[in-house]
Amino acid sequence: MADLRPILLVEDNPRDLELTLAALAKCNLANEIVVTRDGAEALDYLHCRNGFAGRDPGDPAVVLLDLKLPKVDGLEVLEHVKHDPERRRIPVVMLTSSREERDLVRSYELGVNAFVVKPVNFNEFHEAIQDLGMFWAILNEPPPLPRRGS
Amino acid sequence: MTDDLDFCAREPIRIPGSIQPHGCILVVDPDDGRVLQASANAASFLGIPSEDWPAAVAALLAEDDMAEGHRPWTVAGQAFQVAVHRTAQGAIVEFEEAGGGPALSLDALHPRLRRFIDRIDPMVEIAEIAAATAVEVRALTGFNRVLVYRFDDDLHGTVVAEDGDGVLPSYLDLRFPASDIPAQARQLYLTNRLRIIPDAGYQPVPIEPAASPLDGAPLDLGACGLRSVSPVHLEYMRNMGTGASMSLSLVVDGRLWGLVSCHHADPRRIAPPIRAACDFLGRIVSHQIGARERSRMATRRIALKRIESGLLVELARAPSLPGGLFANAADWMRLTGAAGAAVLFEGEVVAAGQAPPADTIRRLAAWIRQEGRGPVFVTDQSGHDLVEMEPHAGTAAGIVAVSISGIHDDAMFWFRPEVVRTVQWAGDRRKAEPGSDGRIHPRHSFDQWRELLRGRALPWSEAEIESARDVRNAIVDFVLRRAEERAALTEELQRTNKELESFSYSVSHDLRAPFRHIVGYAELLRQKEAGLDEKSRHYIGSIVDSALSAGRLVDDLLRFSHLGRASLSMTRVDMTKLAAEVRRAVEHDEPGRAIEWRIGRLPPAWGDAGLLRQALLNLVGNAAKYSRARDPAVIEIDGRELGNEVEYSVRDNGVGFDMAYVGKLFGVFQRLHRAEEFEGTGIGLALAKRIVDRHGGRIDAEGTLDRGATFRFALPARGKEDGVGGP
Numbered sequence: 100m101a102d103l104r105p106i107l108l109v110e111d112n113p114r115d116l117e118l119t120l121a122a123l124a125k126c127n128l129a130n131e132i133v134v135t136r137d138g139a140e141a142l143d144y145l146h147c148r149n150g151f152a153g154r155d156p157g158d159p160a161v162v163l164l165d166l167k168l169p170k171v172d173g174l175e176v177l178e179h180v181k182h183d184p185e186r187r188r189i190p191v192v193m194l195t196s197s198r199e200e201r202d203l204v205r206s207y208e209l210g211v212n213a214f215v216v217k218p219v220n221f222n223e224f225h226e227a228i229q230d231l232g233m234f235w236a237i238l239n240e241p242p243p244l245p246r247r248g249s
Numbered sequence: 250m251t252d253d254l255d256f257c258a259r260e261p262i263r264i265p266g267s268i269q270p271h272g273c274i275l276v277v278d279p280d281d282g283r284v285l286q287a288s289a290n291a292a293s294f295l296g297i298p299s300e301d302w303p304a305a306v307a308a309l310l311a312e313d314d315m316a317e318g319h320r321p322w323t324v325a326g327q328a329f330q331v332a333v334h335r336t337a338q339g340a341i342v343e344f345e346e347a348g349g350g351p352a353l354s355l356d357a358l359h360p361r362l363r364r365f366i367d368r369i370d371p372m373v374e375i376a377e378i379a380a381a382t383a384v385e386v387r388a389l390t391g392f393n394r395v396l397v398y399r400f401d402d403d404l405h406g407t408v409v410a411e412d413g414d415g416v417l418p419s420y421l422d423l424r425f426p427a428s429d430i431p432a433q434a435r436q437l438y439l440t441n442r443l444r445i446i447p448d449a450g451y452q453p454v455p456i457e458p459a460a461s462p463l464d465g466a467p468l469d470l471g472a473c474g475l476r477s478v479s480p481v482h483l484e485y486m487r488n489m490g491t492g493a494s495m496s497l498s499l500v501v502d503g504r505l506w507g508l509v510s511c512h513h514a515d516p517r518r519i520a521p522p523i524r525a526a527c528d529f530l531g532r533i534v535s536h537q538i539g540a541r542e543r544s545r546m547a548t549r550r551i552a553l554k555r556i557e558s559g560l561l562v563e564l565a566r567a568p569s570l571p572g573g574l575f576a577n578a579a580d581w582m583r584l585t586g587a588a589g590a591a592v593l594f595e596g597e598v599v600a601a602g603q604a605p606p607a608d609t610i611r612r613l614a615a616w617i618r619q620e621g622r623g624p625v626f627v628t629d630q631s632g633h634d635l636v637e638m639e640p641h642a643g644t645a646a647g648i649v650a651v652s653i654s655g656i657h658d659d660a661m662f663w664f665r666p667e668v669v670r671t672v673q674w675a676g677d678r679r680k681a682e683p684g685s686d687g688r689i690h691p692r693h694s695f696d697q698w699r700e701l702l703r704g705r706a707l708p709w710s711e712a713e714i715e716s717a718r719d720v721r722n723a724i725v726d727f728v729l730r731r732a733e734e735r736a737a738l739t740e741e742l743q744r745t746n747k748e749l750e751s752f753s754y755s756v757s758h759d760l761r762a763p764f765r766h767i768v769g770y771a772e773l774l775r776q777k778e779a780g781l782d783e784k785s786r787h788y789i790g791s792i793v794d795s796a797l798s799a800g801r802l803v804d805d806l807l808r809f810s811h812l813g814r815a816s817l818s819m820t821r822v823d824m825t826k827l828a829a830e831v832r833r834a835v836e837h838d839e840p841g842r843a844i845e846w847r848i849g850r851l852p853p854a855w856g857d858a859g860l861l862r863q864a865l866l867n868l869v870g871n872a873a874k875y876s877r878a879r880d881p882a883v884i885e886i887d888g889r890e891l892g893n894e895v896e897y898s899v900r901d902n903g904v905g906f907d908m909a910y911v912g913k914l915f916g917v918f919q920r921l922h923r924a925e926e927f928e929g930t931g932i933g934l935a936l937a938k939r940i941v942d943r944h945g946g947r948i949d950a951e952g953t954l955d956r957g958a959t960f961r962f963a964l965p966a967r968g969k970e971d972g973v974g975g976p
Binding site: 114121 | 804
């Protein structure tokens with residue numbers, strides 16, 4: 100079993116955040132869940148800078164990324180991660196309210212690992228989040244930690 | 250048809266090298282008065298030896314009078330009529346005897362000519378003027394017969410007036426083929442408006458030396474009245490039984506309108522003053538004819554212009570060009586005096602009156618374009634121009650076509666039917682008459698020969714053609730303006746579409762989220778509060794159901810709006826497989842239902858598999874939903890091939906609907922049942938219809954209240970334009 104790396108949840112909508120956290124709580128995951136409220140903050144976390152300068156190093160097990168975010172939006176965060184040779188292996192799951200196909204297409208073009216349209220039905224939403232959490236946090240064997248200088 | 254006098258076209262008629270013997274010529278160097286050339290009869294005609302010639306003409310040439318025409322001149326005590334033509338080859342001096350024929354001075358002729366002008370001035374019809382001219386010229390000259398010819402567009406001449414004393418046969422109304430007057434003779438008729446041959450049996454008098462000492466070329470006698478004429482022409486005259494002839498050119502607007510042709514059985518001289526009077530008369534008549542033609546054309550033009558402006562006003566109001574033309578068919582045809590009209594516009598043919606079939610019109614338009622006959626194509630014998638039109642002579646022997654597009658075959662047409670006419674020719678013009686000497690001789694027979702002219706319509710007048718051209722220009726503007734308006738509209742639509750798109754995007758995003766939240770919090774509440782009473786649980790259930798259906802509505806709406814712009818990915822769709830999938834999906838959504846499925850043979854379709862699945866799913870889902878009260882519910886899915894399309898039907902034995910509302914069935918948010926009876930957003934059928942529409946197909950429904958409903962949709966079979974053949 101992989102070591103318990105945190106799950107990075109990027110979500111600006113407080114209700115979605117609450118419901119997602121509730122769903123994740125149901126899975127009894129031991130992973131720490133780090134929440135950032137916009138894309139810029141997410142990038143700060145990933146780069147261990149600004150507010151996250153002192154955090155324990157290491158990549159999150161998975162990034163659960165909302166598509167629509169203030170400042171830097173989900174697609175930009177995704178693009179940034181997938182274009183960064185040191186971070187592109189981090190699994191990114193796009194969570195979105197949108198059924199817009201072009202967002203899906205764009206996300207896959209950028210190398211998203213999964214794309215989930217949040218179901219309106221809470222039970223389905225619950226299942227989706229649980230599945231995601233279980234799969235990416237526990238079942239998915241992450242790539243070995245790169246040996247980083249300093 | 251052989252034009253038996255064609256070879257005349259190659260005959261050097263301006264430089265025959267000889268003159269007629271009723272006069273003589275001297276060619277004088279204007280600088281030194283030297284005589285360069287002379288006709289062989291000059292010495293005897295003038296009665297003085299060649300050394301006295303320069304002195305005889307010196308004073309004449311010294312005169313400042315450059316006027317053409319004859320004047321009296323005395324040489325060695327003898328009176329002559331002389332004319333001088335100054336040419337590059339020297340001054341050609343023509344001498345004729347002063348006497349001969351009825352001698353009248355110009356002064357004496359003047360009152361006559363004035364009376365004639367007064368007589369024809371009020372005449373309206375050209376035919377009247379022509380008749381008066383024939384009478385007057387005969388009275389002036391005393392010829393046995395005077396004819397007035399009029400040339401048509403094919404340059405055939407028709408005798409439109411005649412005056413005679415019965416010595417020579419009447420040629421009135423007869424037609425003379427164009428070949429009787431070769432092209433270069435016509436040209437000479439324009440510059441030299443009066444020609445006379447006093448004796449068809451004359452012996453030509455050679456000019457000596459033959460070549461001009463100034464330029465070494467044969468002497469150009471184009472301006473010279475004594476010029477010897479072609480032997481063929483003399484033979485023609487003799488064949489016609491005429492010993493003398495004179496002709497006057499009638500020239501209207503620089504074009505040879507016709508001739509006044511005078512004939513006499515015996516040789517006949519006409520004195521120069523009479524000839525001058527005739528020449529003057531010919532010019533007057535030409536002007537009068539020109540004025541009549543112009544005024545008639547102007548009248549017609551004004552009438553047509555009035556029709557045109559009325560039509561254009563109507564067209565500007567019309568929703569479409571063909572529609573506007575068709576609604577004003579009478580004016581449309583009157584514009585050119587046609588019996589039928591048609592317009593080919595954006596591939597469609599709209600016709601009025603007598604017009605050939607649409608396919609023929611299309612091919613005609615394509616032909617005109619390919620052959621570069623546009624933008625205005627006019628014919629009065631279409632079968633002659635395009636063999637394919639021959640069978641349509643009955644409606645379209647005459648055609649005016651104007652193209653109204655720079656890129657497409659789009660064009661407007663006017664048609665006139667064939668008018669079978671009998672033409673009386675002066676002699677059978679089909680007969681070539683090669684002589685025993687191997688030369689081609691002019692025809693001998695001037696006996697009347699009737700020809701039935703078929704495949705020809707009444708010719709289009711200049712005014713009518715101009716009217717077609719004018720309306721073309723206006724319509725090209727009209728079409729262009731419409732295209733611009735459409736482009737502006739398209740731009741506007743694109744902008745609106747973009748706005749709608751971003752609207753639907755935010756709806757999808759921002760409207761779905763709150764519903765999700767409502768459902769989520771309600772569920773959390775339900776889970777947290779295990780001990781809720783019945784009523785509270787009902788409330789929570791209602792909150793969840795309402796939010797869920799609102800969320801579904803957003804999803805459906807978004808899907809519906811997507812359909813308008815998403816491009817279809819067309820493939821061959823196995824409808825049997827698709828129906829099986831749809832059946833499984835419906836069974837999954839309606840667990841525990843007793844549904845009797847009857848799925849027939851389903852031919853494959855050509856379309857977007859995903860969308861067709863959606864459409865079928867909506868129809869079958871409806872069938873299952875509305876047959877819920879039946880036991881068993883029966884759902885039939887069937888298909889058949891119908892020529893160019895494939896039709897599918899979905900039938901159920903459910904609650905059906907009242908046919909009175911069939912028109913509302915496919916509208917967005919149209920429901921025929923109360924919401925609490927059957928769930929759904931009311932978009933399903935609209936979505937199905939939109940999908941079928943996008944495929945270029947059709948959809949309809951049939952229902953009986955409480956007896957079930959049948960939905961049919963047909964899709965076009967794979968068209969030939971796909972290049973691979975049918976599915």
